[in-house]
Amino acid sequence: MREVALKGKKILILGAGAIAEAMIRGLTEADAVSPEQIVVTNKSNLERLQYLQETYRVSIVENLEDEAGSEALASADIILLACKPHDVANVLERIRDKVIDPVVLSVAAGVSTDLMESILGQNARVVRAMPNTACAVLESATAVSYGKHCEEETKTLAETILSVLGTVSVVEEKLMDVVTGLSGSGPAYFYYMVEAMQSAAENLGLPSDTARTLILQTLFGAGKMLQETHLDPNVLRRQVTSPNGTTMAGIRVFEEANFKELVERVITRAAERSREMGEQQASILQ
Ligand SMILES: NC(=O)C1=CN([C@@H]2O[C@H](COP(=O)(O)OP(=O)(O)OC[C@H]3O[C@@H](n4cnc5c(N)ncnc54)[C@H](OP(=O)(O)O)[C@@H]3O)[C@@H](O)[C@H]2O)C=CC1
Numbered sequence: 001m002r003e004v005a006l007k008g009k010k011i012l013i014l015g016a017g018a019i020a021e022a023m024i025r026g027l028t029e030a031d032a033v034s035p036e037q038i039v040v041t042n043k044s045n046l047e048r049l050q051y052l053q054e055t056y057r058v059s060i061v062e063n064l065e066d067e068a069g070s071e072a073l074a075s076a077d078i079i080l081l082a083c084k085p086h087d088v089a090n091v092l093e094r095i096r097d098k099v100i101d102p103v104v105l106s107v108a109a110g111v112s113t114d115l116m117e118s119i120l121g122q123n124a125r126v127v128r129a130m131p132n133t134a135c136a137v138l139e140s141a142t143a144v145s146y147g148k149h150c151e152e153e154t155k156t157l158a159e160t161i162l163s164v165l166g167t168v169s170v171v172e173e174k175l176m177d178v179v180t181g182l183s184g185s186g187p188a189y190f191y192y193m194v195e196a197m198q199s200a201a202e203n204l205g206l207p208s209d210t211a212r213t214l215i216l217q218t219l220f221g222a223g224k225m226l227q228e229t230h231l232d233p234n235v236l237r238r239q240v241t242s243p244n245g246t247t248m249a250g251i252r253v254f255e256e257a258n259f260k261e262l263v264e265r266v267i268t269r270a271a272e273r274s275r276e277m278g279e280q281q282a283s284i285l286q
């Protein structure tokens, strides 16, 4: 089914940074898309393009204005927009007259389908997605919402690609900024926690390798417990928390520092930042 939907589709990726690489790696390693179906370009960093070409065997285009660039634009079935939010309007303006009705799948934080439609023309099929870098290992938590002109075929195509890379949740577009602050940025929150646990463990005398093994397996085990038992995290937490034991003592320190409130502030601020970046792009067009 997946092979049929993606078979022969040409994917042009505008942007060659962290998320583009994670998606390329996931799609090619899962064998969902062959490297010949993918063309990547960026603004100016040729070394980076060459690295992607050598690593994943994808094609690269240095300049969208030359013959190879024009050919890549005209033949693209899907344009994956993976540049920074502040480059989106400019990039879309440059390509709009050179593409032939592709599906535009944007992963840019904050940038609305309205904005993209207003640049590309009102019939453009525009998809706004928010994956995370775990695309690289096919474990992204991706959310998606659709522009006004996406019919079932476009939705199926987008969800087929994204579901290769992990889970896909369809959400109302007004929730995309929250999703961005939650699961788009989310891996970094867990990595930050791991960094903190690692340095605490080392400060308390554990060898670095041992600390890393213990922390990563604890993180992985907790995630698997949440997924496989379907129990509420609160229930699972209580199973670890013996009366008057070590966990209770540790959690009390979290509570004294208002940890839950802090996490809410973190996600609220990240969501707000997504909104701000979208508004900055919208204001350029006014
Ligand atoms: N990193 C993440 O975890 C996630 C990021 N995103 C979104 O993905 C997008 C990219 O993020 P990320 O990969 O981290 O960013 P990076 O800074 O790593 O990459 C940005 C890429 O965009 C390229 N670029 C800039 N201008 C143009 C242009 N005019 N035409 C083509 N390419 C261009 C840059 O090229 P050059 O190097 O030559 O300047 C670079 O390859 C952002 O919008 C972000 O919101 C979404 C989900 C997760």
Ligand SMILES: O=C(O)[C@@H]1CCC=N1
Pocket: 109, 180, 184, 185
């Ligand atoms: O930090 C960012 O802006 C991007 C969006 C989600 C994850 N990284």
